Amino acid sequence: xxxxxxxxxxxxxxxxxxxxxxxxxxxxxxxxxxxxxxxxxxxxxxxxxxxxxxxxxxxxxxxxxxxxxxxxxxxxxxxxxxxxxxxxxxxxxxxxxxxxxxxxxxxxxxxxxxxxxxxxxxxxxxxxxxxxxxxxxxxxxxxxxxxxxxxxxxxxxxxxxxxxxxxxxxxxxxxxxxxxxxxxxxxxxxxxxxxxxxxxxxxxxxxxxxxxxxxxxxxxxxxxxxxxxxxxxxxxxxxxxxxxxxxxxxxxxxxxxxxxxxxxxxxxxxxxxxxxxxxxxxxxxxxxxxxxxxxxxxxxxxxxxxxxxxxxxx
Amino acid sequence: xxxxxxxxxxxxxxxxxxxxxxxxxxxxxxxxxxxxxxxxxxxxxxxxxxxxxxxxxxxxxxxxxxxxxxxxxxxxxxxxxxxxxxxxxxxxxxxxxxxxxxxxxxxxxxxxxxxxxxxxxxxxxxxxxxxxxxxxxxxxxxxxxxxxxxxxxxxxxxxxxxxxxxxxxxxxxxxxxxxxxxxxxxxxxxxxxxxxxxxxxxxxxxxxxxxxxxxxxxxxxxxxxxxxxxxxxxxxxxxxxxxxxxxxxxxxxxxxxxxxxxxxxxxxxxxxxxxxxxxxxxxxxxxxxxxxxxxxxxxxxxxxxxxxxxxxxxxxxxxxxxxxxxxxxxxxxxxxxxxxxxxxxxxxxxxxxxxxxxxxxxxxxxxxxxxxxxxxxxxxxxxxxxxxxxxxxxxxxxxxxxxxxxxxxxxxxxxxxxxxxxxxxxxxxxxxxxxxxxxxxxxxxxxxxxxxxxxxxxxxxxxxxxxxxxxxxxxxxxxxxxxxxxxxxxxxxxxxx
Numbered sequence: 073x074x075x076x077x078x079x080x081x082x083x084x085x086x087x088x089x090x091x092x093x094x095x096x097x098x099x100x101x102x103x104x105x106x107x108x109x110x111x112x113x114x115x116x117x118x119x120x121x122x123x124x125x126x127x128x129x130x131x132x133x134x135x136x137x138x139x140x141x142x143x144x145x146x147x148x149x150x151x152x153x154x155x156x157x158x159x160x161x162x163x164x165x166x167x168x169x170x171x172x173x174x175x176x177x178x179x180x181x182x183x184x185x186x187x188x189x190x191x192x193x194x195x196x197x198x199x200x201x202x203x204x205x206x207x208x209x210x211x212x213x214x215x216x217x218x219x220x221x222x223x224x225x226x227x228x229x230x231x232x233x234x235x236x237x238x239x240x241x242x243x244x245x246x247x248x249x250x251x252x253x254x255x256x257x258x259x260x261x262x263x264x265x266x267x268x269x270x271x272x273x274x275x276x277x278x279x280x281x282x283x284x285x286x287x288x289x290x291x292x293x294x295x296x297x298x299x300x301x302x303x304x305x306x307x308x309x310x311x312x313x314x315x316x317x318x319x320x321x322x323x324x325x326x327x328x329x330x331x332x333x334x335x336x337x338x339x340x341x342x343x344x345x346x347x348x349x350x351x352x353x354x355x356x357x358x359x360x361x362x363x364x365x366x367x368x369x370x371x372x373x374x375x376x377x378x379x380x381x382x383x384x385x386x
Numbered sequence: 387x388x389x390x391x392x393x394x395x396x397x398x399x400x401x402x403x404x405x406x407x408x409x410x411x412x413x414x415x416x417x418x419x420x421x422x423x424x425x426x427x428x429x430x431x432x433x434x435x436x437x438x439x440x441x442x443x444x445x446x447x448x449x450x451x452x453x454x455x456x457x458x459x460x461x462x463x464x465x466x467x468x469x470x471x472x473x474x475x476x477x478x479x480x481x482x483x484x485x486x487x488x489x490x491x492x493x494x495x496x497x498x499x500x501x502x503x504x505x506x507x508x509x510x511x512x513x514x515x516x517x518x519x520x521x522x523x524x525x526x527x528x529x530x531x532x533x534x535x536x537x538x539x540x541x542x543x544x545x546x547x548x549x550x551x552x553x554x555x556x557x558x559x560x561x562x563x564x565x566x567x568x569x570x571x572x573x574x575x576x577x578x579x580x581x582x583x584x585x586x587x588x589x590x591x592x593x594x595x596x597x598x599x600x601x602x603x604x605x606x607x608x609x610x611x612x613x614x615x616x617x618x619x620x621x622x623x624x625x626x627x628x629x630x631x632x633x634x635x636x637x638x639x640x641x642x643x644x645x646x647x648x649x650x651x652x653x654x655x656x657x658x659x660x661x662x663x664x665x666x667x668x669x670x671x672x673x674x675x676x677x678x679x680x681x682x683x684x685x686x687x688x689x690x691x692x693x694x695x696x697x698x699x700x701x702x703x704x705x706x707x708x709x710x711x712x713x714x715x716x717x718x719x720x721x722x723x724x725x726x727x728x729x730x731x732x733x734x735x736x737x738x739x740x741x742x743x744x745x746x747x748x749x750x751x752x753x754x755x756x757x758x759x760x761x762x763x764x765x766x767x768x769x770x771x772x773x774x775x776x777x778x779x780x781x782x783x784x785x786x787x788x789x790x791x792x793x794x795x796x797x798x799x800x801x802x803x804x805x806x807x808x809x810x811x812x813x814x815x816x817x818x819x820x821x822x823x824x825x826x827x828x829x830x831x832x833x834x835x836x837x838x839x840x841x842x843x844x845x846x847x848x849x850x851x852x853x854x855x856x857x858x859x860x861x862x863x864x865x866x867x868x869x870x871x872x873x874x875x876x877x878x879x880x881x882x883x
């Protein structure tokens with residue numbers, strides 16, 4: 073277990089290191105000029121030169137990278153080129169929204185997928201199964217942004233039940249929850265379609281096994297067998313997919329935040345790349361990478377919980 | 387209801403504005419939510435070119451020495467009056483009494499000197515530093531008087547001094563204006579949730595506070611066109627002065643809850659050609675391209691009919707406008723003959739397009755029209771950062787489509803061969819020098835006409851259409867300028883019923 077953790081921590085640090093180097097290199101190869109983006113097309117040469125000096129864009133790239141690494145190691149992620157405020161402040165402002173969106177999306181995904189997937193497996197080759205299969209096929213095929221627009225048209229414009237977008241802030245908890253409902257649903261519907269299929273096929277595989285038949289033969293109820301015996305044994309592939317999906321959900325917020333004009337990290341990363349705001353892009357990509365790596369790590373830990381065989385082996 | 391704005395609407399607009407100015411103090415708080423597509427990263431118009439900073443804050447939170455009205459005429463602001471010496475080189479501004487900055491610090495001539503020196507300084511990062519180029523010196527002769535000496539006469543000086551780039555800021559607060567703007571204007575900054583909204587409140591201490599109808603202004607940032615439309619339809623926002631999607635306008639037009647106002651911006655949309663590179667250094671090729679496209683079809687297809695065609699580089703609502711759309715009219719046969727004569731018939735040209743709907747949509751139609759004239763145009767959609775670097779800075783392109791939104795930008799053609807036009811013409815440079823130093827409006831307008839004609843004859847670029855300003859307003863919202871000669875929109879005249 074200790075060895076496992078150590079190995080994971082080292083690979084975590086290495087991953088972030090590689091990501092930071094790649095982002096730095098890509099942002100430098102990418103055509104673009106932060107000074108010109110900020111000052112616009114009417115800017116004079118001397119004003120551009122003054123700004124480049126101010127943002128220390130004239131230093132050699134290796135020097136800038138080493139500077140960045142040195143500062144980042146001490147927890148200083150620099151000043152955003154375009155916002156001119158510390159990157160850490162910008163991220164801290166936006167992180168809570170994106171995290172709540174990703175978690176609520178994940179939660180809804182899991183609830184929907186397990187309910188639909190298990191019930192489809194239980195009704196294998198019956199109309200319920202076909203229905204779930206059809207809906208999930210549709211869900212996989214639908215682009216999230218298009219689904220979002222449809223949801224807004226129906227629930228915000230036509231029925232006026234929910235706001236079409238925006239976020240009032242956590243100082244108004246009820247309004248904040250209302251604002252997150254549609255984005256959460258839009259995020260979860262597509263993801264749960266994928267997960268429901270995995271749940272169904274994994275559950276079907278387990279249902280074919282002898283001990284399930286035995287459990288039924290003993291006289292356990294259908295429900296009890298499904299939730300107490302089939303589901304726990306079908307979890308490994310489900311958890312693997314959930315881990316991957318969490319990463320997809322976090323990045324999926326980029327699209328969703330644009331459609332619902334939510335002030336989260338997704339919109340920030342979009343804007344920072346457009347502005348060639350290197351310190352901000354760097355910090356955000358690192359953060360996303362850290363989230364993905366952490367999600368994978370948690371999945372690995374969960375394997376140990378779900379599958380006692382792994383524990384005895386290590 | 388759609389107002390297609392042209393000249394005879396202007397008196398009506400003036401009535402609307404003056405009606406708005408008359409004191410209508412409502413008992414309840416009057417609050418407006420205004421949608422903006424472009425979200426700024428800074429709130430300082432003197433250090434960042436983002437147009438929405440001026441759109442929201444110039445002449446609202448910040449004020450300049452002068453201002454500009456809807457027709458583009460210069461009006462007093464922080465300078466209540468001024469005199470110009472006979473040689474046109476010395477301006478003496480008399481400053482208003484009783485103006486204070488929102489943080490309580492007083493406003494006087496020293497703030498003006500500070501703001502100008504900061505913009506003109508060697509380390510200045512002012513996005514339009516060239517506005518200050520003609521200035522020789524700025525002097526506070528007493529607390530209420532400023533004397534500005536110019537190196538050469540400048541026809542646009544008073545107009546330029548009204549812009550957000552020339553906002554008067556205080557030495558006590560200028561460093562934090564990027565996040566918490568402090569000005570002298572009729573509205574003061576309250577809060578900014580980056581990525582979401584910016585809130586201003588009425589400045590009760592402003593000298594004209596009595597005539598300001600709005601108590602609270604919320605700007606909401608919505609970049610996605612479908613989301614903007616949904617926000618309007620569900621009445622989350624009251625006004626969207628720069629609505630991004632012309633194709634969605636009929637829906638608002640048919641809805642009695644909304645007014646649709648189609649006006650004009652300062653943005654000339656051009657099919658820019660790299661004049662320094664073959665084949666575009668050949669006048670015949672440039673003429674052929676102008677003959678090849680059909681402006682009516684482009685406007686119909688790209689802007690759903692909501693735009694005015696242009697034949698040169700000057701807005702149709704401007705005082706010196708001449709209609710030159712007939713210089714090289716749409717004629718595929720003539721285009722083919724000219725392409726053949728220049729030896730480029732049947733060749734391939736690339737069209738690199740920035741990610742703006744007006745540009746990408748126009749590009750598809752131009753491509754089809756060039757194909758009819760036997761030219762295979764390859765359309766490459768590029769990202770904005772790429773456009774800025776490759777096309778604008780490195781001039782690495784053949785053709786592109788772009789809107790030039792600055793006022794008085796006929797000078798672009800005199801920016802020399804290094805500018806991305808690649809256009810260098812001594813006669814034109816000379817003409818522009820005469821325009822910018824001519825202070826007599828009549829004489830200047832006739833020179834401006836001459837310049838328009840010169841550029842149209844030279845077919846420097848394909849001049850397509852004037853970028854429209856598409857406004858969607860809730861019924862009862864009044865006082866927004868349908869067309870603007872500047873980037874800002876004063877909210878002091880906006881009312882809600």
